[in-house]
Amino acid sequence: MIGIIYDNAYLEHKPPRSHIENPSRIMTIIKSISGTVTMEKPINDVNEWLLKVHDEDYVRRIDEACDMGYVFIDADTYVSPGTCKAARLAVGAVLKGVDKVLSGEWGTAYAVVRPPGHHVGRSGRALMAPTQGFCIFNNVVVGAVYALEHGFNKVVILDVDVHHGNGTQEIFYEDPRVLYVSLHQDPLTIYPGTGFIDDVGEGEGEGFNVNVPLPPFTADDAYMNALDRVVWPIIEEFRPQLILVSLGFDAHMLDSIANLRLSLNTYAYVFRRLRNMIGKVRGVVFVLEGGYNSDTLSRGSRLLIDIMSNRDVEIDEGVTQTEPRIMARVNSVIKDVINTQRNYWHLA
Template sequence: MADDTVVVWDEALLTYDMGDHPLDPVRVELTMALARELGVLDRPGVRLVKPEPADDALLTRVHDPAYLDAVRAAPRDPLFAGFGLGTSDNPVFDGMHEASALIAGATVAAAEAVWRGEARRAVNVAGGLHHAMPARAAGFCVYNDPAVAIARLLDLGAQRIAYVDVDVHHGDGVQEIFYRDPRVLTISLHETPLALFPGTGFPDETGGPGAEGTAVNVPLPPGVGDAGWQRAFHAVVPSVLRAFRPQVLVTQCGADGHRSDPLADLRLSVDGQRATYRTLRALADELCDGRWIATGGGGYALV
C-alpha cells in the first residue's frame, strides 16, 4: 500500500546557506525538529526519503546551460558578476550548485513519489525557491525547484498540473517558465506588487499566447489579515482549480504572510495559514485523488 505522505529530507539540505542572510537554513532545521518533537514524522503512513541532487538533464529542463555553468563557477571567482549572482539577495556561497541541485532533486523526488503512486502527498520543506528564472538568480533563489519538478511531471506524462503559490511574494519564476504552456495552471496570492518584491503578479498577467487564462494572480493590499485572505482565496482558487481539473497539485507554502514577518506586510496568523493548507489538501483530495506535492518557501517570523 502506498504511504499517505512522503517527507523528502536530508541534513545536507541545510547547506543552502547564504551566510548572514534572511533565508537562514535554521528555519528548515527548526521545522524538522518541531515535526519530530510533535511526533509528526512517526505517524503511520509517513515515510522519510533521502533525496539525490538533480542532474544537469533535469535542471536544464527549465534553466539555461550557461546559467548552470555560472552557478558552478561563481564560488571560485571572487570577482564574479552576472546572472543575478553576487548580489545582496543572492550572495555567492561555497557549494552553491550542489546545495541548489539537492533542493531541486528533493522536490523532484517528492513529485515522482506522488505521480508513481508511491504516496498520495509528498513534501520538501527546504524547497519552494520560486523566484529563480531560467538564466538568473533572484529573490534568494538559485534553482527553481518547483518548476523543475513540474517539468519532470510533464515528462512523465502529466497533462494538467496546477501550481498554487501562497507565499507573500508573487511566484514569478514559476509563472514565467510556464507562461506559454497550457498544461500548467499557475495561481498566486501575494502582497501587491506595488508594495513588495518582485513587482509582478498583477491581475492582467493571465498567460501567454496559446495559454491564455492559465496564469491567475490575486494581489492583496498591505495589512490584509486572515479574513481578507480567506475571502480572496475562496473566491478564486477552488473554482479555478475545478475548471482546470488538474491531475496533480503542486504548492509553494511560504510562511512569510505571517503578521510577524519582518520583510512583508500581510497579517496572517498561524491558524489562518493552517486553514489555507487544509483547504488545499481537501481540493487535492477532491480533484487529484489526493496527489499533492508541497514545498516550503520564505518565512522569517518564527526564526
C-alpha cells in the first residue's frame, strides 16, 4: 500500500519575485495524482525533532526571517511569512511517512513537500556551499533521525536529485547507522560543488557515504549501469531496515536547472528496484527534493504511484543513450567509485 502526505500550507512558502522553486511545482503534482491515492496530513508538532538535527540558533534565525516578511536569506533561498509553517510541515510529512511504514500500514510513503531540504546542514549552509539551494530544514535527515529513535538502526538515504545532498552528507558523515548514497552531476560543473568520490565518511561513519558524481550529459544507459554496479550492491550488502529517497526530478533531460539526460525510464527503474526490496526492508519513504519541469514532476509522480502500487505502466519516452565520449568518462567514474568503495563493500 502506498500513500502520500501533503498539506496546502506548502503553497504558502512563496517567493517574493519570480523563482524556479515556487508553489506551482507541487500544485501540478497534486493535481495529477489526487484521487488516485490515499492522502494524509503531516505531523504538526515537529520542534523536538527539528532541534535534534538543526542548531537552535539556526531555527531561531529562520523564525525571525519569517517574521520579517519576504526576504532572501542568501542569493538562492527565500523565506516568506508562510515559510516557517510550510517548512515544519515538510519535516512533519516525512515523520508521518516513517510512522506509516513503521506501523506496517504502508509499504511506501511519498512526502510531496516543499521547501526542499537536502542542501541544509546543521546550521544552514553545508560543506562551504555558497547558498542553501532553496532549502530550509533538512526534511529527509530529520526523518532518518526519527526512524533511528523509533527502533530502526540501519537506514539508507538514496539521493537521486541531480545535485549532491551536501547537508545530508555533512550531518551523517560520522554516523554508521545511516548509509548515504548519492548520484549527482559532477560537482565541478554544478551547485553545490560538493560530492566527490573520496568523501567516504569519517570515524565510525567511514564507509557509509557513497558519492557517484556523473559528467554532464550522462543518459539513462550509463546512469543505470552506475546503479547496477555500485548502488544496488552496496545497499543490499548494508541490509537496511528502511530506505528514504531524496527524490529530485531535476536529473531529467527536460529540467533546465542541470545537464543530465535521464528520461523517466531511469526513474521507473529506481522505483521498481525499490519496490522489489519491500519485504526485505520495512518500507520506502520518498521525499520530494528538486525538479522544476512541471510535466516531469507530474508524470514522474504518477509513475511512482503506479509502480509502487504494482500497476502496469507505459513510459512514452525512449531510453536515452550516452554519447561514447561521455560514456567513457562515466565508466572511469564508476571504476574510481568501485576502487574507493571496495575498501568497505564487496564490489565486482
